[in-house]
Structure formats: structure tokens, C-alpha cells
Amino acid sequence: MSIIGEYLRVTAAELQRAIQDPDWALELVEELRDTQEETEPAPAEARHFSTYKTWDLLRFLLERDGFPVNVIHGEHPFAEDSDWGYGPPRYLRPDRVRLAAEALRATSYTQLIAGVDPSELTRAEVYPLGWTEPGSLEWAHPWYDDLTQFFEAAAKADEAMLLWLD
Template sequence: MYGEYLRVTPDELARSIADPVWGRQLADSVIEAEFVEEPAEPRNYGTDKSWHGLQYLLQRAGFPLDIVTGEQSFVEKLENWDELEGSEVDWGAGPPGYLTPEQVKLAAELLARTPFEKLIEGVEPAELIREHIYPQVWDRPGQLEELGHHYDYLPAYFAAAARAGDAVICWIA
């Protein structure tokens, strides 16, 4: 399972919620285009398997927003998600979530003030194992540092989204 982000305009977010098949097609086209040629400020970012560890560390530190799976879910806005799931729409491990442009701005401000070193202060690998944080690799050397590799990109990603007035769709693929 991999954590994914997609920066979208407010109009693209509204259309994606109303038509998650269209939203997934948009995500796929952005991911494909950025795989070929990475822009200076990408619309897509993936945290690989680090998503759960990042979510745990952020929650542990009292971060007020869920920037990993989103503050709102497509299901909250789309009553027929169960009918769509498993059909033409496949966002991965359940429906995506999202952050509004206002939430993205707040996330960008907070991430800019939250260095990774602060998140892992006092954290031992055994804690992540005990909490069943995916993937169960925390007893291997360098795994906490791998979380840092993915976290360190998030402040710039969210700052770019905030500057553009974008929302962010989040999902676990």
C-alpha cells in the first residue's frame, strides 16, 4: 500500500468528488505525465509505504490535520460510493480523502514549522512495532530515517499547493 497525493484546483476537486471515475483518470494522467517529465512543482507526490508511519508520527505530535488520508472523505459527499467501488473506479484501499484549499494552507504553515527531528523525538522503533504501524519493518536499521526522506518533501509540496490555491486529494493505493 502506498500513500498518494494529488494537487487539484477547487473545480477539479468538486468534479472528482461528483465523478470519482473522472478524478481517478485525472490522477492517472497527472502521474503518467509527471513520470515522463517531472515539473518543478509536481501535482503528484507519493510517500511509498511510509504513509502509516508518517500518519502515526503526526498524530503522536498533535498535528491538527490528517494530511495522510485527508480531513474529508469522498464517501461523505458521494452517497453511492459502495455502488461504484470495485467497478470503474479504483482508488486503491478505499475511497480517497481530501483537504480543502484552506486546510492545505494551514497544513503548509504547520509543516513549515515542524521539522522531522521534532516528530521522531523520543520515538523508538519498538513503539511503531507495538502500535502495528505498516509496514512492520521498524526493527531494521534506517527505517525511521526513511520516514524522514518522505516527510522532508511534504512542506514544499503543501507550500506549492497553498500558493496555487489548490486542494489536495489523498489516498492509499
């Protein structure tokens, strides 16, 4: 079983409803995820997005870089009593989504991995393990670029974001 980083773009009204009714939010997630599996929209047009198993590598790289927003786990917990996979979901408000989009756009993946020794990842037990393989740091590059597009689209639409690990 894998741990996957998951995201859902939501309007301000949907965010308020999700906070008040986490079961409704989980139903919305499942509905949109199913719909998108059929249509496979580009990250800029998607409402649901996944960083696959790259979430922990991205977390490590962004924290190492002093990133201003927690775009991996979110900043505000909700649904503390429900488990969406690996712990309760969290969210980012629209202003934090905008800040994250600006910072993602300003930080290339090449910048993030500059000077990183794969042994650092092994010592830090970054999921998934196996950082000694050649090119292992490049593995997350496409997901980072897609995450950037996803956040930029949400910021442009003045949306909030739900985040969770599944």
C-alpha cells in the same frame, strides 16, 4: 503488493468536479501520474505526489505530535462507491491545505522522531513492519521533506488536495 500514500493537487473547480464525478477524477489521476513518470518534477512543481510506503510511519508520527490536519488520509470522503486502491479517496479543502503547509513547515522531521522508540512502532503495527533495523526512523525523512514542499506549493496556489492509499 505495497500500500502507497498518494496525493493530487487540484483547483477548487477540479475538486468540485471530482466530488461530482469520481470517475473523471480517477482518469485525471492516471493521466497526471503517467505524465509525471516521464518528467519527474520536483515536489514543489508536481501535481501528483507519493509518500511511497512511508505513509503509515508519517501518520503515526504526526498523530503522536497532535498534528492539526490529517495529511495522510484527508478529512472529507468522496467517491464512497469507488475504490481507488485501499478504500475511497478523501480530500482537503484549500484552507486545510494552507494550515497543513504551515504546520509541516513549522515541524521538522527531527522534532517528529524525537523520543520515539522503534518498539512503539512495532507494538502499534505501523506499516511496513521492521522497525528494529538501525536507522529505521530516518527512512521517511526525505519523503516528509518532499511532502512539506508539495503542500507548500499547493497552499501557495490556493489548491485543494485529493488523498488516497493505492
